[in-house]
Amino acid sequence: MELYKLTVHEAVDLINKKEVTYQQIVQSALQQIHEVDKDVKAFITLTDERALEDSRQLDAVKADEEGLSVLAGIPFGVEDNICTQGVRTTCASKMLDNFVPPYSATAFSRIARQRGVLMGKLNTDEFSMGLTTETSYFHETRNPWDLNRIAGGASAGAAAAVAADEVFYALATDTGGSLRRAAAFCGVVGLKPTYGMVSRYGVISSGSSMDQVGPIAKNVKDCALVFQAIAGSDKADPMTATARVADYVGALADDIKGLRIGLLRECFDKGIDKDVKEAVLNAAKTLEGLGAHVEEISLPSVELAPAAHCVILSAEVSSNLGRYDGIKYGYRVERCQDLDDLYKKTRTQGFGDEVKLRVMLGTYALSAGNYERYYLQALKVRTIIKAELEKAFEKFDAVVLPTCSTTAWKFGDKVDSALAMFLADKYTAPASIAGVPAITIPCGFDVNGLPIGMQLMGKPFSEATLLRIAFTFEQNTDYHIKRPAIDWR
Amino acid sequence: MEITVKDVEYLAEAAKFEFTEDEKQKFAQALSDVINAVDVLAQTDTQGVQPTIYVISVKNVFREDEVLPSMDRDILLKNAADVQDGCYRVPKVVE
Numbered sequence: 001m002e003l004y005k006l007t008v009h010e011a012v013d014l015i016n017k018k019e020v021t022y023q024q025i026v027q028s029a030l031q032q033i034h035e036v037d038k039d040v041k042a043f044i045t046l047t048d049e050r051a052l053e054d055s056r057q058l059d060a061v062k063a064d065e066e067g068l069s070v071l072a073g074i075p076f077g078v079e080d081n082i083c084t085q086g087v088r089t090t091c092a093s094k095m096l097d098n099f100v101p102p103y104s105a106t107a108f109s110r111i112a113r114q115r116g117v118l119m120g121k122l123n124t125d126e127f128s129m130g131l132t133t134e135t136s137y138f139h140e141t142r143n144p145w146d147l148n149r150i151a152g153g154a155s156a157g158a159a160a161a162v163a164a165d166e167v168f169y170a171l172a173t174d175t176g177g178s179l180r181r182a183a184a185f186c187g188v189v190g191l192k193p194t195y196g197m198v199s200r201y202g203v204i205s206s207g208s209s210m211d212q213v214g215p216i217a218k219n220v221k222d223c224a225l226v227f228q229a230i231a232g233s234d235k236a237d238p239m240t241a242t243a244r245v246a247d248y249v250g251a252l253a254d255d256i257k258g259l260r261i262g263l264l265r266e267c268f269d270k271g272i273d274k275d276v277k278e279a280v281l282n283a284a285k286t287l288e289g290l291g292a293h294v295e296e297i298s299l300p301s302v303e304l305a306p307a308a309h310c311v312i313l314s315a316e317v318s319s320n321l322g323r324y325d326g327i328k329y330g331y332r333v334e335r336c337q338d339l340d341d342l343y344k345k346t347r348t349q350g351f352g353d354e355v356k357l358r359v360m361l362g363t364y365a366l367s368a369g370n371y372e373r374y375y376l377q378a379l380k381v382r383t384i385i386k387a388e389l390e391k392a393f394e395k396f397d398a399v400v401l402p403t404c405s406t407t408a409w410k411f412g413d414k415v416d417s418a419l420a421m422f423l424a425d426k427y428t429a430p431a432s433i434a435g436v437p438a439i440t441i442p443c444g445f446d447v448n449g450l451p452i453g454m455q456l457m458g459k460p461f462s463e464a465t466l467l468r469i470a471f472t473f474e475q476n477t478d479y480h481i482k483r484p485a486i487d488w489r
Numbered sequence: 490m491e492i493t494v495k496d497v498e499y500l501a502e503a504a505k506f507e508f509t510e511d512e513k514q515k516f517a518q519a520l521s522d523v524i525n526a527v528d529v530l531a532q533t534d535t536q537g538v539q540p541t542i543y544v545i546s547v548k549n550v551f552r553e554d555e556v557l558p559s560m561d562r563d564i565l566l567k568n569a570a571d572v573q574d575g576c577y578r579v580p581k582v583v584e
Contacts, residue, residue: 329568379540435544
């Protein structure tokens with residue numbers, strides 16, 4: 001049996017029935033990684049020996065009939081901007097090439113405490129800045145559906161590894177749509193939680209007012225299961241103080257009768273691929289057919305979200321990346337004249353061009369004379385967007401929109417730049433700017449057979465409702481079952 | 490709005506980067522492109538609108554003033570490139 005193809009729930013069933021061992025599950029996933037990752041290149045660091053040892057220990061415990069959590073023994077991966085104690089965490093940058101964190105991110109610790117089995121660290125764009133992993137210091141991650149195409153960015157490694165059945169699920173981060181875009185491009189499920197639902201402790205800071213950790217999974221049920229494990233307040237991240245956790249797995253009813261769903265008109269007017277438009281509109285019809293009340297909605301201010309997001313993110317990045325000085329950790333240039341020279345040479349050699357551009361953009365937006373025009377103005381526009389969404393959520397339980405305007409493009413087709421990122425973020429930036437939750441689920445395929453993602457946004461802390469809508473859609477469609485052919489082996 | 494090479498030099502000094510003349514040109518162009526794209530913000534009417542820095546209301550989160558274990562110094566120093574006698578070593582700062 002090809003165990004690596006199972007979902008978390010299916011694997012747990014087999015383990016409980018004693019039909020398979022933890023070692024068999026982990027070995028199967030490792031075999032798949034060895035088979036496909038030379039082409040997909042989802043991983044930066046493999047922790048295969050540790051994974052095998054973990055599974056051996058779990059089998060020994062299970063023999064003693066000790067109760068284990070549902071995520072115990074299930075192979076997973078972690079985007080390489082989430083700290084894992086003792087396991088190299090690079091942020092896909094030369095700057096952190098040799099960084100071994102002395103502590104773990106809370107989201108990772110919570111899975112580790114349930115004895116999930118870490119398979120390794122997954123590729124991303126350098127400091128999560130990019131759309132394609134072309135800015136990664138290490139390599140590009142390729143889309144399992146078509147190796148000539150991008151798998152998204154920044155969370156491409158996470159999404160591609162799940163889509164290629166290398167891991168059962170992954171933890172990734174989302175600051176402006178990274179997690180959702182990659183999940184959509186790879187035909188898997190991705191959830192960006194409400195800001196403050198998942199601790200940012202141990203997540204290498206990018207845009208601190210928007211950074212969130214979320215799951216990428218093969219289906220909605222697995223997504224809910226992983227989210228349940230990582231959500232909730234954490235003393236180490238004061239932003240999580242007001243987090244309200246619900247029973248997400250219990251919320252997965254195949255029933256959306258009477259729910260009110262808004263269809264975001266602005267997304268379907270211009271600049272969207274025909275196939276994407278058709279698939280998402282069809283998906284909205286499916287939701288209507290399942291008993292939801294679907295109605296068009298207009299939110300004019302969301303058009304401003306990418307610009308506001310770009311400025312806020314750059315400003316926060318320029319501040320957060322000030323810590324890379326070559327002294328406490330990370331890359332350090334060998335020869336320098338004085339301290340200032342050490343800083344300059346270290347940062348010039350340690351960071352790639354995209355990171356430098358972002359940092360300078362943020363420095364510009366925060367500098368005297370520009371602060372009001374750019375940064376302060378972006379924060380005011382954020383207020384307008386947030387208010388408009390709040391008003392929409394008085395009337396609607398969720399808003400439907402595409403996750404991306406296109407499907408995955410070929411490497412080299414678009415230049416990876418802050419400007420391209422700005423345009424690609426147009427459907428994902430609103431949820432990040434307003435801090436509301438959003439989920440992407442597969443809802444169709446384009447003419448080239450590439451997956452299309454539908455996005456559902458909800459009000460703060462409405463993850464249970466979003467998961468329920470996504471689950472109902474999934475139960476009544478089969479887009480999530482189709483996997484990449486992987487016939488290029 | 491155009492970002493000039495002189496602007497890039499100022500920003501590079503503030504952000505601690507060094508660029509060749511070619512790089513300065515390239516970054517000036519790239520920065521100009523983005524700044525022009527985000528200028529739509531400046532044209533938005535925000536009169537009377539308060540800025541939102543954090544989307545959730547931020548309040549002080551207090552805890553008991555207890556001594557908690559700190560990370561081990563030797564482990565923390567392992568990630569540093571230059572260490573001496575349990576301290577980070579840096580170029581001379583004060584003459």
